[in-house]
Amino acid sequence: MTNYYEVLDKNLVAVDCVIFGYDISDKELKLLLVKRKFEPEYGKWTLPGGFVKKDEGVLEAACRVLYQLTSLKDVYMEQSYAWGDVDRDSGGRVITISHFALIKTHELDPVMIEASVAHWRSISRLPKLIFDHRRIIDRAYKELIDRIKVKPVGFELLPEKFTLVQLQDLYEAIYQRKIDKRNFRKKIISMNLLEKMDEKEKETSKKGAYYYRFIPSRYEDFKRQGFYFNLDVQ
């Protein structure tokens, strides 16, 4: 490839990852944060990030950053926003393209997380973060709320099998409000995207709650028939 653009200004381009996880036990939405390992702002809390290399796509860079931290591949990853103010980074002019990822926390190797500099922090009790990372998170969180209303992405945060109570707890954690149990169940069941399993979850109650699975192929059919996912329920 000829390089036609040699005389032009080049810029550092980074990616930052807003990595959401959900703790099924304490019913809180969490973010995976790290302490920065280089200057400036060494040792401060930051979003996991990295610089986009010459020969690497932006999405690819975001996935690399996530992989280096978690060893996870094939994760739900969506671009959020490009942050381009000249002075947003005190170390130099860096344009960062933020992404958000949804991961199943139970798939993380606990040994690795222990050894790593990464920590889960509740979305409602975030530490002070460098630069504009707090704004980046706020935006990604808003986008997640919008997304989970109209796309079946919540399942990315849950185990393969989950109970309806767990699914509702997740939605309540993200929306940060209570949802009516009967209305929630009616709506999710009526979309016919879940399959009820024979097995019950028996740890949190004596009666036990049936496990369900999300069936992606049913969602494809559902879309093909012109229906729209919707869990924007009171």
Next chain:
Amino acid sequence: MTNYYEVLDKNLVAVDCVIFGYDISDKELKLLLVKRKFEPEYGKWTLPGGFVKKDEGVLEAACRVLYQLTSLKDVYMEQSYAWGDVDRDSGGRVITISHFALIKTHELDPVMIEASVAHWRSISRLPKLIFDHRRIIDRAYKELIDRIKVKPVGFELLPEKFTLVQLQDLYEAIYQRKIDKRNFRKKIISMNLLEKMDEKEKETSKKGAYYYRFIPSRYEDFKRQGFYFNLDVQ
């Protein structure tokens, strides 16, 4: 400012502008396209764009590109998406951050448009464009449709005073479907964001149609009271 990041790969960063305009006479949504003035792909149809300078914010760059083309300032401009595949530009590795702008076509200096290389092209009859510009447009157009449903941005495309027929025509042009006249009027009127003027538009009909104005301060009140703009109507 110390430069901490000197050893890292830098990349060319561009902005591309998807500039929407609306022709009130032929009731079509248009895009302002240009012919490229440098290699590669010299002379081909392209989105207006430019490279982000070292000392210039990304949004600022998008506004500069728009200003250089139209002499317009204070235009509605929203970031769309960062396009970061390594091979998206055949002239070299360029990450481009697309934006969409909404402009009032009647505010453009006709002499300038005549002299310029820019041309309005109907959204439904676009020429072949370079690189991934068609995908960039498709995405921006989808975003515009979503946005105009839930935010009063349509007025950015209309003159200060407009008739309800003109407003509906605009929505029909963007949605690319017919809307029921009574339902549309009921909904927009019920939001109480418009002020009916005494004056009538008398060029398109004998009876004449009342002009209305959008009152931004009413929209601020409306939001403060917890209402949501909605013109997603059949």
Next chain:
DNA sequence: CCAAAAGTGTTAGGCTTACACCCATGC
């Protein structure tokens, strides 16, 4: 048998949609 969590239906009201005729005016 009791405590704790799972599971289940109905109704009222609001919002959306569908639909057709009268009005005003220039020619």
Next chain:
DNA sequence: GCATGGGTGTAAGCCTAACACTTTTGG
């Protein structure tokens, strides 16, 4: 007086929201 486009109201049905009791079972 007629052709042209502007302007108006109502009713049916669907969807949403609100709401409380029964079931199951381990201890």
